[in-house]
Each structure stands twice: as C-alpha cells, then as structure tokens.
Amino acid sequence: RKEVEQDPGPFNVPEGATVAFNCTYSNSASQSFFWYRQDCRKEPKLLMSVYSSGNEDGRFTAQLNRASQYISLLIRDSKLSDSATYLCVASHSGNTPLVFGKGTRLSVIA
C-alpha cells in the first residue's frame, strides 16, 4: 500500500465550479501535510500547508482529519488557470523527507 494515496482523476469541471480532492495517508506518525501543484512539464511547487485546524488561502481551503488520516483540498470558483496536477504530501516529524502522492489531475473547462 502506498503511503500517500490520491484519486488520479482526471477531474473535468467547468469554470466557476467548486471541486474537492481527498488524499489518505497510511503512516499515523505523519505530522506535516502539504498540497503541491504541478503544471504540465514543470516542477512541483508548494500550494499550501495543511494545518490541523484547517486553513484557507483565497479560493483554496485545506483540511486535515487525523482520526481518519485524510487531507482534503477544496477549490472554489475554479479558473482555467487552476488546471494542473495537485500532489498531496505528508512528512513524519523529525528529519524525514516529504512523501508525495501520485497526484490528482484537474482540468477546468471554459
């Protein structure tokens, strides 16, 4: 079983729609969580961290459910420019590397 699992999609949504991605992690020792965005043929870039209390950055909301070991990302009012692959990331505490999911592809259609 992969340590971080995501639905690969693709999610095809119209402009203005709200879309949500979920991600599950298997290691209960994981302490830090992130969403990275990767555009086609580009490197992954940090989108946002995920905090226990949930956090929002403009149209993006991230939530963490430790009991069920899942992380979610909600995108409101989707834009064409949101089309990308969204990577769920987990890290244990201490000096350990980030573990990436396979990513979920989003296509926002005009």
Place this chain on the structure above:
Amino acid sequence: GAGVSQSPRYKVTKRGQDVALRCDPISGHVSLYWYRQALGQGPEFLTYFNYEAQQDKSGLPNDRFSAERPEGSISTLTIQRTEQRDSAMYRCASSPSRNTIYFGEGSWLTVV
C-alpha cells in the same frame, strides 16, 4: 542563481553507460533532496543530505545509484551501468528548513 539548477536538462544515454546528474541548490539551503518522477506519478524519494552528510538513502533503488554532496552545496547523482528502467525525470530539491522544499526543473534521462 535564484532557484535550484540542474544539469543536464536532457540526457540520452546507451544502456550500460554511467551518467552523472548535477544539482546546484539555492544558496544557503542546508538540505538537498533527490527525487525521481515517472510520467503520471508523483515524485519518489531517493536520498537526501543535510550539509555534506547523507542522511537517508533508503529510496535509492539499488547499488547502481549513488549520490554525494562533498562540500555541502552542489550534489551529484550517479547511475552506473544504466538500464532502460532508469529512464525518468530526476528532480533535485533544496530546503532552508525541514518542510518547505523547492524543486529544480529536473533532468530528463532516457536510456536507449
């Protein structure tokens, strides 16, 4: 430079040849990571360094893969006796702190 720099950007090599991929991290970043990314997959951890010390090499697939960072800055990932299954994007990342990492544009390796 401003970001993580990797070279070569594209490398085509014949099966059985050795290749060396170079990473120049963001100046001052303590940690340096190597990941491998196949098409349609997320980055897969290979190894990482804090300064010149290799902290974790558990992700290296086999003993044909090695990495070094002798002066705590530039790093080299070496693949000996390349095989077709080694073909992938090799991504380097650096970090000023434990959790925020910045990727380079990657080195595309094709083994023919």
